[in-house]
Amino acid sequence: MFFENVLKDIPNELAKEVFKAKSDLEKNFNDSQVKRNFIEITWKLYRYLLENIDESYEVEKRLFLRYGLLEPRYLNSRDFERIKSIPFVDDKENIFYVDEWMLAVKKGLINESSFMEVIESRKNVAPKNVSSFEMAFNEKLEERKLIEKQLKEIVNSIEDEGKPYRKSILSLIDQAIEKLKKLKLVNREVDIIFEQLNKLKEESKINKKTEDNFGKKIREHEVIIQMINKSIGRLGNRFLVLTSIFLNGITVIGSKDLVEKKINEFEKIDYKIFERKIRGTTIKLKPYFIIVPGYGDYGFCWEPFEGLNVISGRGRVVIPMFSKNIDVAILSALGDYRLKAAKELTFGRWMEEGLTGEIYNYLMNNKIRDRIDEFFVKRYILWILKESNGVQKLEKEIREIFWRYIEFPEEIKAKLSNISYIYSNLYEKDKRRKKNWENL
Known part of the structure; x- marks a missing residue:
């Protein structure tokens, strides 16, 4: 049957x-x-x-x-x-x-994909795109609420003792100042996402589709x-x-x-x-x-x-x-997405800038004739499955490129720095770069 x-x-x-x-x-x-x-x-x-x-x-x-x-x-x-x-x-x-x-x-919840992999300009804003931005907005609101809660807890811990503040109280004040800075920064992000969300909603109304695309x-x-x-x-x-x-x-x-x-x-x-x-x-x-x-x-x-x-x-x-x-x-799939997203975001300068530019120059300098996507994806798989666990499988230059552009979370980098001098050296370079950036 x-x-x-x-x-x-x-x-x-x-x-x-x-x-x-x-x-x-x-x-x-x-x-x-x-x-x-x-x-x-x-x-x-x-x-x-x-x-x-x-x-x-x-x-x-x-x-x-x-x-x-x-x-x-x-x-x-x-x-x-x-x-x-x-x-x-x-x-x-x-x-x-x-x-x-x-x-x-067919219901119009999602726009059609690019046909034959040719990028076409789309004017319609699909409902799913709006909902994804709403999720991002709500996540940012939750982040702000958490900071507000932490700030209140710190302020409530500061008591007037009728004399100069102790070091522990001064430390709490410093923490409160840092939280206020963070709160201001997150609120700016809330404002930007909120503005973009409203813009998407307006575009969605202007380009309102019929209930579905079945016809x-x-x-x-x-x-x-x-x-x-x-x-x-x-x-x-x-x-x-x-x-x-x-x-x-x-x-x-x-x-x-x-x-x-x-x-x-x-x-x-x-x-x-x-x-x-x-x-x-x-x-x-x-x-x-x-x-x-x-x-x-x-x-x-x-x-x-x-x-x-x-x-x-x-x-x-x-x-x-x-x-x-x-x-x-x-x-x-994720490696291919990584490379294509990076390529698109260079707006035509992918052979010169960022992750794609670095990989392209490596291939040219070493006279490697592999397609850039195939070369990258193979190494991306090794980066996630092997290098993240301290098993060295990549070329030295590729490892350095990935370390900068596809960086691991801090806890993984710290763990790797204790496994091998190679990772320890990359980790120290990281710290120096961040320090130089903060001093600008």
């Missing part, structure tokens, strides 16, 4: 093609021509269902789009239970399965197809349908919960990866993560920002669901 519901209400000719291709494959799985035909027909089915998705879709259709699940019999009991254990509804603010993403775009022709399904193909690679396995034959060796499935957990884990190491500057104020704005089916091994960044909107536009980062190494898949 599952397979029949996937085919329900689709064009009769397409349904016949899928049924025949499936029947032929089950009779002779090892026939390469039969397998090629099955692959092409199931991609045709996938494209049709993706393009025509709506909220009335049967669960079976959604599961086919989400996992590639066409026939539960293709899974052994262990793999079936693994899929079954993943919640069908699991709302995450910035992580989507393919079917959820398509519905969000409008969109091309997001073409973007999703490209995303899946790119995650698989030119020489990868294009067999889209979920089967235990190809799940062998895949220890974990890239569910939303797992992807979120891993991203949070890696963000603790590369703690500035999602930071964005707005008039000198730093806010955290995570991109959208789209989990795609298929047997791809590497994630990537489709676009670091939404078109040319580097202030409030959120990028698209693609994570393959059934990769052999989920850590490498996610770090590939």
Whole structure:
């Protein structure tokens, strides 16, 4: 019944093609021509269902789009239970399965992605972009409230004893002064974010969309197809349908919960990866993560920002669901996002400035012909998985570049400085740079 519901209400000719291709494959799985035909027909089915998705879709259709699940019999009991254990509804603010993403775009909650990776200027402000700024604003308000509370506690501890203040009281006054400075600074950040938030809300009203895009022709399904193909690679396995034959060796499935957990884990190491500057104020704005089916091994960044909107536009980062190494898949995506975001923010001067300029010059000076993105992503993975634990895997110059531009949190840097002279030397340079900056 599952397979029949996937085919329900689709064009009769397409349904016949899928049924025949499936029947032929089950009779002779090892026939390469039969397998090629099955692959092409199931991609045709996938494209049709993706393009025509709506909220009335049967669960079976959604599961086919989400996992590639066409026939539960293709899974052994262990793999079936693994899929079954993943919640069908699991709302995450910035992580989507393919079917959820398509519905969000059709409803107008999220703008369409750049097609064919060509950046297009967008004028519409999607509701999700406004909500992400509201989150950043609320986080900054909570930070201000915490400082206010700490300040009150300090002031309440200062008692008039009818004589000159003791050293302990003077120390409290110094603490209060520092807290007041911090409070003033955070309030300025609140003001900047509040202004930007109101601006986004006004733009959203001016460009108010109709309730949804279900009646409008969109091309997001073409973007999703490209995303899946790119995650698989030119020489990868294009067999889209979920089967235990190809799940062998895949220890974990890239569910939303797992992807979120891993991203949070890696963000603790590369703690500035999602930071964005707005008039000198730093806010955290995570991109959208789209989990795609298929047997791809590497994630990537489709676009670091939404078109040319580097202030409030959120990028698209693609994570393959059934990769052999989920850590490498996610770090590939984060590394690609890191590089592309840095490149975009140089506004055309990426070969000269910042992180991208340093990496580019290193490649040129050492006559290395690797593509900059492939070179960078490989080393980014080593930086997060190895170097953060004191295992030296990078070239000396690359380590120094990463130390400055993809810096570890203070506690990791301090720990590394006690492991090796190499890290200790970098840590001391850090301290001197900060001291020189403070003395300016």
